[in-house]
Amino acid sequence: TDHPRITVLPGDGIGPEVTEAAVEVLSAVGTFDFDERPIGACAVSETGAPLPEATLNSCLEADATLLGAVGTGVPPADPHAPRPEQAVLELRTSLSLYANLRPVRTFPALHSTSPLRPERIEGTDLTVVRELTGGLYFGQRERTSQQAFDTCVYTRQEIERISRVAFELASGKGSRARVTSVDKANVLDTSRLWREVVQDIADREYPEVELEHLLVDTAAMRLVTDPRQFDIVLTENMFGDILSDETAVIAGSLGSLPSASLPAPPNPLVGVRGGLFEPVHGSAPDISGTGSASPIGSILSAALMLRHGLGLSTVANVVEIAVRDVLDKGFRTPDLGGTTTTKEFTRALLSEL
Ligand code: NAD
Ligand code: IPM
Ligand code: MN
DSSP, X not given: OOXXXXXXXXXXXXXHHHHHHHHHHHHHHOOOEEEEOOOTHHHHHHHSXXXXXXXXXXXXXXXXXXXXXXXXXXXXXXXXXXXXXXXXXXXXXXXXXXXXXXXXXXXXXXXXXSSSOHHHHTTOEEEEEEEOSSGGGTSOEEEOSSOEEEOOOOOHHHHHHHHHHHHHHHHHTXXXXXXXXXXXXXXXXXXXXXXXXXXXXXXXXXXXXXXXEEEHHHHHHHHHHOGGGOSEEEEOHHHHHHHHHHTHHHHSOGGGOEXXXXXSOOOTTTOOTTEEEEESSOOOTTTTTTTOOOOHHHHHHHHHIIIIITSOHHHHHHHHHHHHHHHHTTOOOGGGTOOOOHHHHHHHHHXXX
């Protein structure tokens, strides 16, 4: 068949619960060939490896991959045992997923459920562009009982290509075009190179885009005091991880945020083959098995897959609007202050479609 091929990696904890919802939504809006594979702690018990070769090969051959979450929340008793989180990191490098997009939008129905004042967050529409295959996550490391180190390395080429992703997104937004690059250039050499290279790309290739540099501590403060000043937030791997969870309070819950990880700049007209789409949240061991996880992050990740992975922007819009409508009707999982279950929310969404 020539239907798009989607590898599905439910993973651990609430991963399977929210991924099932997203797969149902995808099946309601199109025809896809799904290939489900194990990853994470469940793959370790099945095969001994967090990212089995057959799982990786399926992802390499797929048009796009949908991931739930991995991890048990507790480190394995044996410090040398494989860690489930390694699977996600290996997947990111093996698929060259250097560009992680984490869009944050407020839903009108949720303005009053955010811990932030409604008038401060209303209308927020920003995207964190996180560099995903460099920095502290992938530098040399060593650990003895007395000392440990992790190294942060960035090359000019790595900074250039993620900058272009941010500037491409900003130029696509027309007159609102604005990039905020976040670093720690007052302390770190990697950040000083980062700032220089981002400025260089802006001057040479995107003079029409407004660029601002912010230190990460200030950025963390401004994201919650005045999120609407942000449009595209461009940053390195670790800062992007931390800041993107912080933005969850704008959207109302960590369970609401989606992400797209791409091996090339987004092109909404054709899609980028070989991307990975997953909610920003983890396996949530504290609520797993209760059937109460929000499927919104996973469903919106499926929408990002439709838009950025498969070039089906119109269908992506339909899914995003349906999520908004279901929230407008009052359906809320417990993380948003309600009593709706994962399955009830999904059923309401499917009838909206
Ligand atoms: P987490 O994101 O799993 O949970 C943080 C909090 O948010 C918890 O209280 C949880 O109940 C809540 N939450 C998360 N998703 C939710 C949802 N969909 N609906 C309702 N509430 C939700 O972070 P954690 O507890 O720090 O980590 C748990 C495990 O997940 C760890 O092993 C961690 O390494 C892993 N993790 C995996 C990924 C991934 O696979 N991409 C991402 C983050 C964390
Ligand atoms: C995320 C997660 C991962 C990260 C972990 C599970 C390795 O927190 O996708 O945000 O730190 O990148
Ligand atoms: Mn994270």
